[in-house]
Amino acid sequence: MPELPEVETIKLGLQKYLVGHKILDIDVRDQKIFKGDKKNIINAKVIDVKRVGKGLIIEFDNDYVLAIHVKLTGQLIYRGRETENIEVSKEKVGSLPSKFTHVIFNLDHGANLYYNDIRRFGWIKVIQKEELKNLPFFKEMGPEPFKDLTLDKFKKAIQSSNIPIKVLLMDQKKIGGVGNIYANDALFNAGIDPRRKAKTLSESEIEELYNSVLKVLEKGLEKGGASELTYVNALGQTGGYQNHFLVYGREEERCLRCGGEIKKIKLGGRGTYFCPSCQK
DNA sequence: CCAGCAGCCTGTGCGC
DNA sequence: TGCGCACAGGCTGCTG
Known part of the structure; x- marks a missing residue:
């Protein structure tokens, strides 16, 4: 599901395709998702x-912005002259628009930006x-990996909390951008039991976990995100991190390190x- | 203030 | 084949 690497992708x-375009009209098919005055x-x-945690901000040449959260199943897909020879994922997107297309931004030069969302958890705000x-x-929004999340801030967040370390990693107020996939994989990489209360982690475990969080996020970015559920990039293409999961989604499969059984x-x-x- | 959990939503995959 | 239902999960808002 879209986490930091997916939303960054x-x-x-x-940034590449949308910047410079003017919005001519907006076809809002689902009022629940689109808030504010499109005018x-x-x-x-x-x-x-811009990206803030798992949120997106589209800035305009006036005082307004679009704040967007795709939550679990939202897709933002650009189609224009430059991309007409690029095929969108049949499996994850299908036709455009589809019955899951809830907002269509009509842009100049005949381009369009589609917002699709099967579960309709996402939102777009003017x-x-x-x-x-x-x-x-x-x-x-808490401090973010690759931005302002220093090892020191990470340490303080962990040492001041009594909740399971995995739940803390996913708490956007404590650390911005990490979701279920990367929290699971980072804890595996660091060799830390996800059930451990955060404040029981040693200094060296915290440092190991800090490096692991950055490492799995980097891998996710390098692979263009994980296409779990409906995730695709802004061109409608799938990512590749789902083929590199360390433990996420691997229930009853073999541990990549010791060959033991992965538990869920x-x-x-x-x-x-x-x-x-x-x-441990 | 903190921890824990229901609710939002709908396609998927299971059991019968 | 088809029905019914539990399940998935990011975030908000409620409860204890």
Whole structure:
């Protein structure tokens, strides 16, 4: 599901193809997903695309931005003259638009940006740039890997919390951008049991985990994200990290390190995969 | 303030 | 074949 590497991959695609385009009209097919007044960005030109945690911000040449969260099954797919020879994933996208297309941005030069979302958990908000920092999602976003998450901040977040370390890794207020896939894989890489209370981790374990988080996120970025569920990049293409999972989704399969059996449990209501003999 | 969990939503995959 | 149902999960908001 879209986590930091997936959303970053979408962002890079939108930066490449969307920046410079003007929005001519917006076809809102599902009011639940699209919030705010579309008039505020019609005829505005996209000047940049940013990522905050798992959220996206599309900036315009006026006071407004689009704040977007694709949650579990949202897709943002650009189609224009430059991409007409690129095929979108048949399996993950199908036709465009489809019955899962809830918003269509009509751009200049005949291009379109489609927002698809099977489960309709995602949201798109037209909001003044200045108000962005008042949205809880952005206001409360914790420090992020590759940005402001220093080892010191990571250490403090872990040592001040009594919840299972895996639940903490996924808490966006504590650490921005890490979700279920990369939390599972980072803990496996660091050899730490996901059930351990955060504050019981030693200094060296915290350092190992810090490096592991960066390592699995880098691998995810390098592979263009993990195409679990419906994830595709801004061109509608699948990523490759799903072929490199360390433990995520590998219930009852062999541990890559010791050959033992990968177990699945629930932590914080979420599926959690780990090797009981390698992760202590 | 903190920890834990229901609810949102719908396709998938199972059991019968 | 088809029905019914549990399950998946990021985030919000409620509860204890």
